[in-house]
Amino acid sequence: MPGEIMxxxxxxxxxxxxxxxxxxxxxxxxxxxxGTKDLCLVGIRNRGAHLAKRLAGCIEQIEKEIVPVGILDxxxxxxxxxxxxxxxxxxxxxxxxxxxxxxxxxxxxxxxTGRTIRAxxxxxxxxxxxxxxxxxxxxxxxxxxxxxxxxxxxxxIPTAQKETVEVRLEESDGxxxxxxxxxx
Amino acid sequence: xxxxxxxxxxxxxxxKEEIELILSTAESFKxxxxxxxxxxxxxxxxxVVNLFYEPSTRTRVSFEVAxxxxxxxxxxxxxxxxxxxKGETLVDTGRNIEALKADIIVMRHNCSGAxxxxxxxxNISVVNAGDGWHEHPTQALLDIFTLKEKLGHIEGxxxxxxxxxxxxxxxxxxxxxxxxxxxxxxxxxxxxLIPPEIEKMGVGITDNIDEALKGADAINVLxxxxxxxxxxxxxxxxxxxxxxxxxxERLKKAKKNIVVMHPGPINRGIExxxxxxxxxxxxxxxxxxxxxxxxxxxxxxxAQGHDKNGQDTD
Numbered sequence: 001m002p003g004e005i006m007x008x009x010x011x012x013x014x015x016x017x018x019x020x021x022x023x024x025x026x027x028x029x030x031x032x033x034x035g036t037k038d039l040c041l042v043g044i045r046n047r048g049a050h051l052a053k054r055l056a057g058c059i060e061q062i063e064k065e066i067v068p069v070g071i072l073d074x075x076x077x078x079x080x081x082x083x084x085x086x087x088x089x090x091x092x093x094x095x096x097x098x099x100x101x102x103x104x105x106x107x108x109x110x111x112x113t114g115r116t117i118r119a120x121x122x123x124x125x126x127x128x129x130x131x132x133x134x135x136x137x138x139x140x141x142x143x144x145x146x147x148x149x150x151x152x153x154x155x156x157i158p159t160a161q162k163e164t165v166e167v168r169l170e171e172s173d174g175x176x177x178x179x180x181x182x183x184x
Numbered sequence: 185x186x187x188x189x190x191x192x193x194x195x196x197x198x199x200k201e202e203i204e205l206i207l208s209t210a211e212s213f214k215x216x217x218x219x220x221x222x223x224x225x226x227x228x229x230x231x232v233v234n235l236f237y238e239p240s241t242r243t244r245v246s247f248e249v250a251x252x253x254x255x256x257x258x259x260x261x262x263x264x265x266x267x268x269x270k271g272e273t274l275v276d277t278g279r280n281i282e283a284l285k286a287d288i289i290v291m292r293h294n295c296s297g298a299x300x301x302x303x304x305x306x307n308i309s310v311v312n313a314g315d316g317w318h319e320h321p322t323q324a325l326l327d328i329f330t331l332k333e334k335l336g337h338i339e340g341x342x343x344x345x346x347x348x349x350x351x352x353x354x355x356x357x358x359x360x361x362x363x364x365x366x367x368x369x370x371x372x373x374x375x376x377l378i379p380p381e382i383e384k385m386g387v388g389i390t391d392n393i394d395e396a397l398k399g400a401d402a403i404n405v406l407x408x409x410x411x412x413x414x415x416x417x418x419x420x421x422x423x424x425x426x427x428x429x430x431x432x433e434r435l436k437k438a439k440k441n442i443v444v445m446h447p448g449p450i451n452r453g454i455e456x457x458x459x460x461x462x463x464x465x466x467x468x469x470x471x472x473x474x475x476x477x478x479x480x481x482x483x484x485x486x487a488q489g490h491d492k493n494g495q496d497t498d
Binding site: 073075076077089090091092123126127128 | 185208211212216219221223
């Protein structure tokens with residue numbers, strides 16, 4: 001927010017711990033889905049999309065199999081369009097494969113109120129009938145407003161509402177780190 | 185770049201950045217029409233009223249499809265059957281629509297400036313779907329979108345516009361949009377169909393179609409509206425075709441990959457031959473498809489712009 005002073009409180013994850021978390025999540029996804037058959041990843045723009053690509057890389061390392069990765073833009077499905085002061089810019093959804101009958105792992109950076117995931121599930125339903133939809137997040141910070149939970153989480157971090165969790169990634173922010181910032 | 189306007193009245197009133205935002209938003213919306221389920225809930229619960237004082241099928245249908253793919257409710261008012269016949273003024277009609285709690289009026293009117301006047305009197309959004317000889321912004325936006333899709337960029341392109349420039353809102357909106365985005369525009373028409381002082385809009389002028397084609401990256405061929413003005417300045421449709429019609433013969437002298445556009449409906453054998461209309465250079469049907477995406481983007485943005493204006497006054 002412009003005008004507000006944000007104080008960086010703590011660094012929770014760095015490059016190495018992010019990579020280890022992603023590798024563990026990749027193992028868990030493979031364990032739960034018994035391999036890569038019918039498996040696909042769909043990342044939520046913007047950072048979820050980067051994380052989905054990285055997870056696919058981890059899975060490839062482990063199983064030597066390539067898993068399809070899609071990108072979902074949920075702007076058109078949000079329930080808070082009128083609440084957002086700065087207008088969200090609509091980007092493209094790129095899911096180049098049929099999700100019908102697939103086990104879809106939705107990927108996002110931070111799980112908070114659950115509203116983004118609600119919107120993402122609505123959007124996903126319009127692309128076909130997935131066999132199952134699972135959720136992987138790098139950070140679960142609590143404060144859910146909807147009955148939604150993560151199947152795979154890199155780290156659970158209890159936070160106060162006035163705090164914000166910022167996930168920064170090489171692809172979009174130039175460095176890999178997760179920090180808690182506090183509004184003064 | 186944020187959109188903060190509640191209306192879309194003409195490209196004259198937009199900045200380059202605003203035009204580019206509409207184009208990039210439209211790019212995202214184009215993907216929606218390619219899905220199995222061609223619908224997103226972005227304008228769920230909003231009501232769009234198509235208010236058409238002039239007969240129009242393609243523009244109205246395009247707006248209607250666009251609104252429905254955004255999950256808005258659409259009401260069509262054709263003025264021949266409405267109380268305007270009983271003497272209601274434009275502003276009164278607008279206020280009545282506003283009182284119905286509609287959110288967006290899409291209006292086509294035969295008077296230049298009608299949309300601007302209506303927008304000034306109403307709090308809800310107004311989208312100009314063509315006003316007199318003034319502007320037809322969404323047509324120009326879809327032309328520019330198609331051109332950008334085909335050639336990758338607009339800046340530095342040579343674009344010719346041929347046909348009845350004097351009476352064409354499509355020409356005017358295209359000139360505003362293209363020049364703002366850095367294209368060089370040339371208009372081509374019989375001398376009596378070139379409006380006075382058009383060169384002040386920063387365009388070149390010619391009355392020779394071969395000259396308009398020469399070196400052009402694209403030509404936008406306007407519809408000759410012989411039905412609109414019976415004592416038209418140009419008496420014979422066939423004579424027009426002979427002097428100005430785009431034929432394969434003439435295209436041979438143009439750039440090999442020149443983009444041929446037409447806002448429709450085409451008069452085959454008047455503005456262009458059938459071979460050209462159906463040929464490899466023609467993007468006429470792609471324009472129709474892109475029209476949906478562009479109009480979805482415009483409806484989405486003005487709806488947001490309206491909400492934002494509402495917030496700012498708090």
